[in-house]
Amino acid sequence: MLRGVLFCGYCDRRMQGNWNHRHPYYRCRYLAEYALANDLDHPKTVYLREDEVLPALDAWLAVEFGQRRREETVRFLAEYGQVNHGPGTEAASQRISECDRKLAQHRAALEVGADPVLVTQWMAETQAQRAAAQAQLRQTGARRCMTREEINTVMNALGNLVQVMQEADPVDKAEIYAQIGLRLTYRPQK
Structure with missing residues (x-):
């Protein structure tokens, strides 16, 4: 479910999904020669089990998109979407x-x-x-960014994000993560 959104905290590369003992894992394999050449202290392989991340991730999303933080989140998303636009994009x-x-x-x-x-x-x-x-x-x-009103409309349509995320099919859940622009960095040292 985290395909394409999970990055290694050592080298900032995308972690690859794989199955191990019937569970989805993500790994970053980094050959010792590359680590030496790039001056990185990177273990040969970094592993993360998916089910160790999802409950905390979904709980965090529920807080960020919940009623108490809704207005702040909408403001942040609208402002973040306006960053890095060149001249003429606003018009x-x-x-x-x-x-x-x-x-x-x-x-x-x-x-x-x-x-x-x-x-x-x-x-x-x-x-x-x-x-x-x-x-x-x-x-x-540049690309067109959503307005506050459009973001509010999407959030209203989603309703209770906790329930939606808990009941979502894994394929749909992966699509939600990708569509909201989720980027996670796994730092095992922290």
Whole structure:
């Protein structure tokens, strides 16, 4: 479940998943020659059993995404997403959000009986504007970040994160970890 998100605290490389005695483990194998060449005090192999990490990880996520810390977490995620954006990305992100708002209005207009031909034309124009703003973001190397409102919507949809994580299928759980951008560093020396 931690594939791709667990890193070795000695060398900062991704740890590899493997099965050992019917349990999932993660390991980092580092040949002595590489450790000497890179001036690292790295054991030949570092092992971590997955079930030693998951309960603490899920408990930590439950606290961070729980009601008591919700507002602080939403603020942090929104601010963190804005870091390292080049010039012009803010305006492009705002245009994308505005286009998303307009598309929702167009859909609502269709539902209440507006002229489908006219609304389809509006939607095509709005989607073209959105695509242009996305292209601008790609050119700057930035990606669109979620707003506070969007983050709150996702958190509301998840509901009780503790229950969701405890009941999640292992494949879904791995996807959740990857989608939230989880990065864990295992430091056995600590």
